[in-house]
Amino acid sequence: MEYHLHTPVSKSDVEKLKAGDVVYLTGRIITARDKAHIRMAEYFASGKPLPFSLEGAAVFHGAPIVRETDGGWEIVAIGPTTSARMNSLEPAVIKHGARLIVGKGGMSAEVLDALREQGCAYLSMTGGAAVLGARMVRKVLGAEWQDLGLAESVWMLEVERFGPLTVTMDARGGDLYAGVRSRVSENIKAMRSD
Amino acid sequence: MEAMEKIIEDATVELIRRAVTTLPQDVVAALETARAAETEATARRELGIMIENVREAGRCALPMCQDTGIPVFFVKMGHRHVAGLEDALARAVRRATELVPLRRNVVDPLTRANTGDNTGVRMPYVTYSFTDADYLEIAYMPKGAGSENMSALAMLCPPVVVGVGIGGSADACMGLAKKALMRPAGSKNPAPAYARLEEELLEQINATGIGPMGLGGRTTALAVHVERADCHTASLPVGINLQCYAARRASVRVYEDGRVEYGGE
Numbered sequence: 294m295e296y297h298l299h300t301p302v303s304k305s306d307v308e309k310l311k312a313g314d315v316v317y318l319t320g321r322i323i324t325a326r327d328k329a330h331i332r333m334a335e336y337f338a339s340g341k342p343l344p345f346s347l348e349g350a351a352v353f354h355g356a357p358i359v360r361e362t363d364g365g366w367e368i369v370a371i372g373p374t375t376s377a378r379m380n381s382l383e384p385a386v387i388k389h390g391a392r393l394i395v396g397k398g399g400m401s402a403e404v405l406d407a408l409r410e411q412g413c414a415y416l417s418m419t420g421g422a423a424v425l426g427a428r429m430v431r432k433v434l435g436a437e438w439q440d441l442g443l444a445e446s447v448w449m450l451e452v453e454r455f456g457p458l459t460v461t462m463d464a465r466g467g468d469l470y471a472g473v474r475s476r477v478s479e480n481i482k483a484m485r486s487d
Numbered sequence: 488m489e490a491m492e493k494i495i496e497d498a499t500v501e502l503i504r505r506a507v508t509t510l511p512q513d514v515v516a517a518l519e520t521a522r523a524a525e526t527e528a529t530a531r532r533e534l535g536i537m538i539e540n541v542r543e544a545g546r547c548a549l550p551m552c553q554d555t556g557i558p559v560f561f562v563k564m565g566h567r568h569v570a571g572l573e574d575a576l577a578r579a580v581r582r583a584t585e586l587v588p589l590r591r592n593v594v595d596p597l598t599r600a601n602t603g604d605n606t607g608v609r610m611p612y613v614t615y616s617f618t619d620a621d622y623l624e625i626a627y628m629p630k631g632a633g634s635e636n637m638s639a640l641a642m643l644c645p646p647v648v649v650g651v652g653i654g655g656s657a658d659a660c661m662g663l664a665k666k667a668l669m670r671p672a673g674s675k676n677p678a679p680a681y682a683r684l685e686e687e688l689l690e691q692i693n694a695t696g697i698g699p700m701g702l703g704g705r706t707t708a709l710a711v712h713v714e715r716a717d718c719h720t721a722s723l724p725v726g727i728n729l730q731c732y733a734a735r736r737a738s739v740r741v742y743e744d745g746r747v748e749y750g751g752e
Contacts, residue, residue: 420644422540
């Protein structure tokens with residue numbers, strides 16, 4: 294199935310999605326890599342409100358190449374980073390309202406549990422397809438935590454038909470990577486017995 | 488000599504721009520062959536997006552991937568010493584960071600403070616070899632992190648190019664693995680036994696079924712390159728270094744008369 298979703302994304306939108314479906318996203322995405330995840334965890338621990346809302350949010354694992362323009366920013370290239378680095382910090386982000394996590398490579402069993410408990414899905418974007426990615430960004434809405442460096446700041450981006458994104462971990466416990474992993478281990482076993 | 492330094496600096500800025508915005512034709516061809524061989528729809532779609540992105544990057548002179556990596560140079564020195572070479576390379580990296588532009592990726596390993604211009608302590612990282620040629624050859628490999636953090640399968644960005652170093656000492660072996668990634672995708676080791684090893688490894692890696700982006704399929708590696716050095720009778724060091732399908736590389740020759748020639752091996 295192919296879905297066109299708008300942010301903020303509702304729980305019922307997410308519950309429709311099944312591993313293997315394709316999603317195009319319109320609205321706002323929030324970028325967050327390692328350092329932004331660490332800072333979000335600090336804010337959660339102290340109860341301090343974030344400078345952006347995670348309610349119904351699409352959190353994107355990645356950071357763009359940007360060029361400063363007159364009074365603003367231009368996105369030159371944007372694509373996903375490896376999501377597994379954020380494994381330990383993602384459940385808290387999901388509990389604070391995120392509905393979609395977009396990255397590459399998939400995440401841990403603990404994250405899969407959090408997706409199911411909260412009604413959130415993980416979407417895979419093609420790695421390195423950064424010129425096509427930048428074309429789907431309409432506008433830079435803002436950048437928070439710029440003290441983390443431009444590659445680790447939280448960028449708020451307005452996107453249009455951002456995709457195709459493949460649903461690889463859904464809110465029902467479906468995990469496309471688990472299927473691939475079990476086939477891969479069978480294939481390796483077969484090679485060894487040759 | 489000052490003029491030569493400036494020629495090298497300017498040529499290196501252009502070298503970096505070419506490396507991050509265009510993918511060598513051998514890699515594009517490998518992606519196209521892989522797409523034709525895929526039977527699964529998801530794998531075909533992923534490879535199709537990769538090919539389209541590479542085309543558009545070249546057409547618009549934009550970095551194909553947002554991870555423009557850390558600056559890694561391989562320099563073949565000609566028979567003449569070039570004063571101020573490393574400073575010229577570092578200046579070129581700073582200029583390219585602004586001009587192309589590149590993402591600012593270089594940080595202190597402990598404090599994680601960003602240096603802001605992609606240079607720093609021992610960065611750019613330069614490996615030298617020496618020839619008797621009347622030119623200096625500079626090859627550039629923007630090395631992204633996805634293909635470098637290779638502690639688990641999930642960290643990879645398949646399809647990959649696999650560089651294998653075999654023999655030498657521990658450090659030499661890892662160096663060979665990285666050097667192997669500079670070869671054209673799918674080129675063969677001249678020694679038949681090592682070429683056979685490359686073929687066997689490629690076949691086995693692709694038989695795993697990991698597929699593009701780890702979503703299943705036949706294309707997990709585009710090529711396997713093995714580079715060898717002879718080693719101690721008591722050891723067999725093996726080093727592995729991976730490069731994402733965006734296997735970016737470019738080289739330039741700077742002649743003693745100031746002539747500059749891009750491309751080539």
